[in-house]
Amino acid sequence: xxxxxxxxxxxxxxxxxxxxxxxxxxxxxxxxxxxxxxxxxxxxxxxxxxxxxxxxxxxxxxxxxxxxxxxxxxxxxxxxxxxxxxxxxxxxxxxxxxxxxxxxxxxxxxxxxxx
Amino acid sequence: xxxxxxxxxxxxxxxxxxxxxxxxxxxxxxxxxxxxxxxxxxxxxxxxxxxxxxxxxxxxxxxxxxxxxxxxxxxxxxxxxxxxxxxxxxxxxxxxxxxxxxxxxxxxxxx
Numbered sequence: 001x002x003x004x005x006x007x008x009x010x011x012x013x014x015x016x017x018x019x020x021x022x023x024x025x026x027x028x029x030x031x032x033x034x035x036x037x038x039x040x041x042x043x044x045x046x047x048x049x050x051x052x053x054x055x056x057x058x059x060x061x062x063x064x065x066x067x068x069x070x071x072x073x074x075x076x077x078x079x080x081x082x083x084x085x086x087x088x089x090x091x092x093x094x095x096x097x098x099x100x101x102x103x104x105x106x107x108x109x110x111x112x113x114x115x
Numbered sequence: 116x117x118x119x120x121x122x123x124x125x126x127x128x129x130x131x132x133x134x135x136x137x138x139x140x141x142x143x144x145x146x147x148x149x150x151x152x153x154x155x156x157x158x159x160x161x162x163x164x165x166x167x168x169x170x171x172x173x174x175x176x177x178x179x180x181x182x183x184x185x186x187x188x189x190x191x192x193x194x195x196x197x198x199x200x201x202x203x204x205x206x207x208x209x210x211x212x213x214x215x216x217x218x219x220x221x222x223x224x225x226x
Contacts, residue, residue, distance in 0.1 A: 035216075042218040043158070043203065091157055101146060101207035101214050106157040 002026065004107035006092050012113045013082055021077045021110045025094030032075050033104060034067055035091045043091065049075065051097060082114045119206050121217035129225050134191040136220035138204030145209040147187045149178060152219070153200040161189075184209070194224050 005024045013019050025032050034046040045059040049069045060066070064082075069075040079086055089111050093104040118141035128134050138147065146165045150158040162171055164180035164187060171178045175198075177190040191198055201219040 040221070043216045045215070093158075103148060103160045103163065104158075104205075104214075105160065109157050 006107040023092030029094035030097035148205040
């Protein structure tokens with residue numbers, strides 16, 4: 001079946017511009033996560049959505065970062081006024097309902113480059 | 116807060132040698148998961164361990180959960196070039212469902 005999809009796969013932008021990254025989770029998965037991974041580094045948790053509950057935004061690095069999840073499915077991560085340090089791969093993952101301890105299925109990621 | 120430590124951070128081996136990575140938690144866990152990320156790829160789920168002292172095998176990979184459910188290891192026997200990548204553990208504390216990833220161990224294999 002279809003896995004997690006993300007778009008675009010690559011995004012190059014100029015410093016100061018806004019960007020939107022999209023994630024389509026696996027159908028039926030109610031939990032959705034965003035992570036950031038800098039080159040050669042680990043996974044930095046950004047935000048977590050579970051069903052209709054208020055999202056856990058504790059990992060967002062600044063108020064320039066925000067995320068929405070419409071209709072309990074597709075999610076958009078928005079970075080305003082991008083900075084060079086925002087350059088990284090942004091990974092989305094989804095899992096079945098029931099808590100954050102369940103197996104996460106990752107998308108291919110969006111590689112963001114801020115010039 | 117909860118601490119997750121993975122060691123080593125990097126490991127370079129000759130093809131055919133064994134490899135082990137360790138994951139240690141400061142708190143007791145309900146379960147631990149292992150993921151593999153190939154270079155340029157995304158993390159892919161390998162296995163989940165739930166029971167104290169549990170040992171699971173996948174071909175040349177052996178996963179172990181400590182008796183105290185605070186640590187785990189992943190052992191690869193006779194590494195191959197296809198084993199190259201970063202291995203992450205992800206821990207779930209027993210008292211909440213807040214899964215956190217370790218920093219990963221990057222394995223390189225020289226043919």
